[in-house]
Amino acid sequence: MACVLLHSKLRTPPRHLKPSAALWHLDTNPQVLNSCPVAPRHKPSEHRKERSSAVEVVPDQDTGSDIIPVVICAAEERMGGAMATINSVHSNTAAQVFFYIVTLRDAVKQTRQYIEKSQLKGIKYKIVEFNPMVLKGKVKPDSSRPDLLHPLNFVRFYLPLLDIRHKRVIYLDDDVIVQGDISDLFHIRLKPGHAAAFATDCDLPSTHEMVRSVGMQTTYMGFLDYRKQEVRDLGINPRDCTFNPGVFVADMNEWRKQKITKQLERWMEQNYRENIYSSSLAGGVATPPMLIVFHDKFTTIDPLWHVRHLGWSPDAHYADSFLQEARLLHWNGRFKPWDYPGVHLDLWEKWFIPDPNGKFSLTRPDTEV
Numbered sequence: 309m310a311c312v313l314l315h316s317k318l319r320t321p322p323r324h325l326k327p328s329a330a331l332w333h334l335d336t337n338p339q340v341l342n343s344c345p346v347a348p349r350h351k352p353s354e355h356r357k358e359r360s361s362a363v364e365v366v367p368d369q370d371t372g373s374d375i376i377p378v379v380i381c382a383a384e385e386r387m388g389g390a391m392a393t394i395n396s397v398h399s400n401t402a403a404q405v406f407f408y409i410v411t412l413r414d415a416v417k418q419t420r421q422y423i424e425k426s427q428l429k430g431i432k433y434k435i436v437e438f439n440p441m442v443l444k445g446k447v448k449p450d451s452s453r454p455d456l457l458h459p460l461n462f463v464r465f466y467l468p469l470l471d472i473r474h475k476r477v478i479y480l481d482d483d484v485i486v487q488g489d490i491s492d493l494f495h496i497r498l499k500p501g502h503a504a505a506f507a508t509d510c511d512l513p514s515t516h517e518m519v520r521s522v523g524m525q526t527t528y529m530g531f532l533d534y535r536k537q538e539v540r541d542l543g544i545n546p547r548d549c550t551f552n553p554g555v556f557v558a559d560m561n562e563w564r565k566q567k568i569t570k571q572l573e574r575w576m577e578q579n580y581r582e583n584i585y586s587s588s589l590a591g592g593v594a595t596p597p598m599l600i601v602f603h604d605k606f607t608t609i610d611p612l613w614h615v616r617h618l619g620w621s622p623d624a625h626y627a628d629s630f631l632q633e634a635r636l637l638h639w640n641g642r643f644k645p646w647d648y649p650g651v652h653l654d655l656w657e658k659w660f661i662p663d664p665n666g667k668f669s670l671t672r673p674d675t676e677v
Contacts, residue, residue, distance in 0.1 A: 376401075376494045377477045379408045379470065381438075381460040384415035388646050388660060388668040390482040391422055396659040397480070398431055403491040407433040408470055408477075410463045412440070418667060425664035436470055438463055446576035447593060456592030464553060465572045465597070468564055475561060481554035483619060483644055485656055488612075488635030496557060498607045503562035505607035507614035510549035526550055528603075531596045536584045544603055551606065553598040554640055555614045572597045616640050622649035631655060647671045 378397060382390035394407055411419050419435055422428070440459035447457060464479050478494055480486070498505055509526035525531065529546035532539045563569070575597040579585055585596040615634040617624070619641030631637065637655060639645045645656035648671050660670070 374404060375474070376403050376405045376490055377408060377472055377474045378405055378490065379410065379463070379467065379472075379477055379479045381463050381482055382409050382411045382415065382419050383458060383460050383482070384412070384418060384667075386482050386644075386646075387415065387418060387422060388663060388670070389644065391426070391428065391661050391663075392646075392656060392659045393480055393482055393484050393486070394428060394431065395661055396484075396486045397490050398428070399659070400486060401489045401491055403489070403494075405432070405490060407431060408436055408472065409433055410436045410438050410460060410470070412459065413437050418665065421665055422661075422663060422668075426661050428661065438466075442466065443576075446573060446580055448580055456594065461592070461594040462576075464556075464594070465569055465576075467558055467560065468569055472560060476557060476559050479556050479558060481638065481640070483639040484555060485637045485659055486635070487637065487655075492635070493557065493609070493613050496607070496609065498557065498559050498562075501562065502605060502607045503559050503566055503568055504602060505557040505609050506551035506553060506602070507555065507609040507611055507616075508549050508551045528599060531599055532585050533583070536582065538578065538582065538584050542600065542603075544600075548603070550595075550599055551602070552614060552616055552638070552640065553595055554616070554638055555609070555636060557607075557609070568601060571601045575600050610635070612636075614638060618652055619643045619645070619650065622651060625651055648673055 380390055380393055390409070394409075397405060397407075409419055409423075416435055416437055423431065423433065438459060443459055443462055447462070449457065467477060467479070476494070476498075478490065496505060526549060527546060528544050528548050528550060531550060532542075532544075532546075534540060534546050575584075576593075579593065579596070585593065612633060613635045615626070615631070615636060616638035617640060618626075618637055619639035620643070621641070622643050631652060637652070639650070639656070643650045645653050646660070646668075657670075663669070
């Protein structure tokens, strides 16, 4: 599938390739890529013959390069969030991080300019354009939470199509701030046969009071419709603890071996036909397939590497001492740190980089920055 749907996007596309027919377009900054260690050339297979040298110089972890690949989506209307996440990762580690920044066609230029005209111009990155047509017949419109239906919410399902030639990769949502050294998360030990590592929703006692106070769902009952026979046939206890797929480490070899993307697509298609979950439930339509496919088949992350629910309510606060100890903060929920109202906004704003083109601005009381 990747052979057919992937090709490089150079500044002047090859004449024999039609951009409209591709699933992914890879857009790279030559200056940034040329500063990366060049991986030894692989003997080209048939599906690599048309790839450009710009793509092949991306560092390959299998060759011994100490590169940490991080995937993050950059939606046009949330661009400042993605850049703050990137800035926090880049600023808090001495490791070499390579960012795969996934966006839609209309935001490719904005993404590149945000990086090249700001303090992020020194990062190593590749812009990957996502074609929403891959979701046709898998996601149906739902007016209750349209934000949860954004095409980029489903990029995490398609990691193998990003042309990532590393053994593992970190995926981060754009409403995340990393306060620790990302290399610590990257080097966690995954259990044999596990394709990913997540943080469970029941793992951190400090969050339990907040979860109870705002009615946050932390079990499968809050995400799947147990009235449907297809759900009951899964044999998943509705009281089993869920996990949050906004931050995870993926083993790419296991992901491909287990055909995780195909499994996720199968559940998306079944929901499209039979509505076994919906965005009116707690997790929208991107979380339930992950919960089904990875049930009892994932390694757990240190809970301090995913302190979440900061965006669930503008009235819910954590103790400052606890937040300082956290390695990663996640404003999952409706109340994002670039909008108002919100909580612990100072911890996010310290990593915010103003948009050099002025397209993205913070929303604050009586003023816009």
